Amino acid sequence: MxxxxxxxxxxxxxxxxxxxVLFAQRGFDGASLxxxxxxxxxxxxxxxxxxxxxxxxxxxxxxxxxxxxxxSRLAALAKVAGQADTTLEDVLAAYIRPALDLSxxxxxxxxxRVLARAFAEHDDTLRQFLSANYGHVMxxxxxxxxxxxxxxxxxELYWRIDLVTGALTxxxxxxxxxxxxxxxxxxxxxxxxxxxxIRFAVAxxxxx
Amino acid sequence: MxxxxxxxxxxxxxxxxxxxVLFAQRGFDGASLxxxxxxxxxxxxxxxxxxxxxxxxxxxxxxxxxxxxxxSRLAALAKVAGQADTTLEDVLAAYIRPALDLSxxxxxxxxxRVLARAFAEHDDTLRQFLSANYGHVMxxxxxxxxxxxxxxxxxELYWRIDLVTGALTxxxxxxxxxxxxxxxxxxxxxxxxxxxxIRFAVAxxxxx
DNA sequence: GGCCAGTTCAAACGATCGTTTGAGCATACG
DNA sequence: CGTATGCTCAAACGATCGTTTGAACTGGCC
Numbered sequence: 001m002x003x004x005x006x007x008x009x010x011x012x013x014x015x016x017x018x019x020x021v022l023f024a025q026r027g028f029d030g031a032s033l034x035x036x037x038x039x040x041x042x043x044x045x046x047x048x049x050x051x052x053x054x055x056x057x058x059x060x061x062x063x064x065x066x067x068x069x070x071x072s073r074l075a076a077l078a079k080v081a082g083q084a085d086t087t088l089e090d091v092l093a094a095y096i097r098p099a100l101d102l103s104x105x106x107x108x109x110x111x112x113r114v115l116a117r118a119f120a121e122h123d124d125t126l127r128q129f130l131s132a133n134y135g136h137v138m139x140x141x142x143x144x145x146x147x148x149x150x151x152x153x154x155x156e157l158y159w160r161i162d163l164v165t166g167a168l169t170x171x172x173x174x175x176x177x178x179x180x181x182x183x184x185x186x187x188x189x190x191x192x193x194x195x196x197x198i199r200f201a202v203a204x205x206x207x208x
Numbered sequence: 209m210x211x212x213x214x215x216x217x218x219x220x221x222x223x224x225x226x227x228x229v230l231f232a233q234r235g236f237d238g239a240s241l242x243x244x245x246x247x248x249x250x251x252x253x254x255x256x257x258x259x260x261x262x263x264x265x266x267x268x269x270x271x272x273x274x275x276x277x278x279x280s281r282l283a284a285l286a287k288v289a290g291q292a293d294t295t296l297e298d299v300l301a302a303y304i305r306p307a308l309d310l311s312x313x314x315x316x317x318x319x320x321r322v323l324a325r326a327f328a329e330h331d332d333t334l335r336q337f338l339s340a341n342y343g344h345v346m347x348x349x350x351x352x353x354x355x356x357x358x359x360x361x362x363x364e365l366y367w368r369i370d371l372v373t374g375a376l377t378x379x380x381x382x383x384x385x386x387x388x389x390x391x392x393x394x395x396x397x398x399x400x401x402x403x404x405x406i407r408f409a410v411a412x413x414x415x416x
Numbered sequence: 417g418g419c420c421a422g423t424t425c426a427a428a429c430g431a432t433c434g435t436t437t438g439a440g441c442a443t444a445c446g
Numbered sequence: 447c448g449t450a451t452g453c454t455c456a457a458a459c460g461a462t463c464g465t466t467t468g469a470a471c472t473g474g475c476c
Contacts, residue, residue, distance in 0.1 A: 011453080027237065027329065029238050033434065033435090034432085034434095043453095043454055043455055043456085044434095044435095045436080045437090046453085046455095047434090048434080048435060054434065054435090117329075119378075120325050120328035121235065163375055163408065166374075166375055167375030167378065167412070170328075170374035170378060171371045174370065200368075200412050200415065203411035204375070204408050207408065219423080219424085240462075240463065240464085241465090242462085242463085250424085252464095253426090253467090254423085254425095255464090256464080256465060256466075257424085258423095261464080261465080262464065262465090
């Protein structure tokens, strides 16, 4: 059903690329290693040889993208955090823009959908892995949100952050479906999208 | 791992109840018919006897809740749609309040999480089923949203509706996790939650 | 009682899953 | 050249999946 041999890069990279596509399309359980290795053009046993198990492969798919994504987010946050003239918009831009760049990249456009799938699964070991490895990022952003919104109680703030980040993840997971020409209007549209999302998030966090 | 025999109601109802719980916890693929029938306290073959197949069972889990949910939504919408003094808040309340009631019910609290899972899966036959059977509900709400927000272009309106409904589904899917006492403060809190969600949605739809 | 439709049951079916195995191939180093 | 090392390969492993089967059990009706 899904051959489509990918024949660029090393075996590990081909597996990671095919895994990202199939995990986004069919979920972590739904995508089998046989579909995956066939699509990548590698042998079935290559997954267990290079990654140890399917679960470790899933973690590696996340690690490859989230390391870069969260590094960008923290770098952007560091430029504005703690300063007197920083606005809530600035903090949200530091959170949203790196993810938006990733979701518009050719190779990483499907990853946000993978992330949205993980976001919808409330009970798994995957959430523990994400929390253990990338929880500090959300913790830093939460601290800055609390500084920008001192009138909110802690539970109220957490609740709103969860609501807004859930909406943003859901929104950006749909961007991979639309193929857009790489011309001038594409960058214009991306900037409009960024500003829409940021204003949406500002409203969702601070409206009452 | 998950015995917990449910011994109330008919076989069909026990299966539907256990299916809702396990689909919410482990997803449609992750929950096997053997786990499901063991938890329901019925024989393995009962699913195929009463529903025909696992896919039909999934559809029936949705149908049982969505028939009531969407009937409530349409009834609430009918009271406010097309009238001159209707506000965007009224329309959103007609959409949000029935779902909020369902998510706070004892038996249906997990269904919103099942719905959130289906929301995150962008490519399946399940979306076709939901669109074919309940698409008219969202179409009626969209028409009323368009009447309330005439300044928005069609693509812009659809995009915002998708963003807001995604956030709302995500938000309400988390409510089942918190067990609350059935006292006076519970109804107070639910009313606060409803107003928060409605104002969040108003802001998300109309903020710019 | 005898019969019958509706339901439940244990058991098995073939298919597919993740994982393991051991031989085979390539390249580099002594 | 011989051999070690890193990798790929076809084949098989046991487990679990959704589904089917045919017998056993249930209640009501003649």
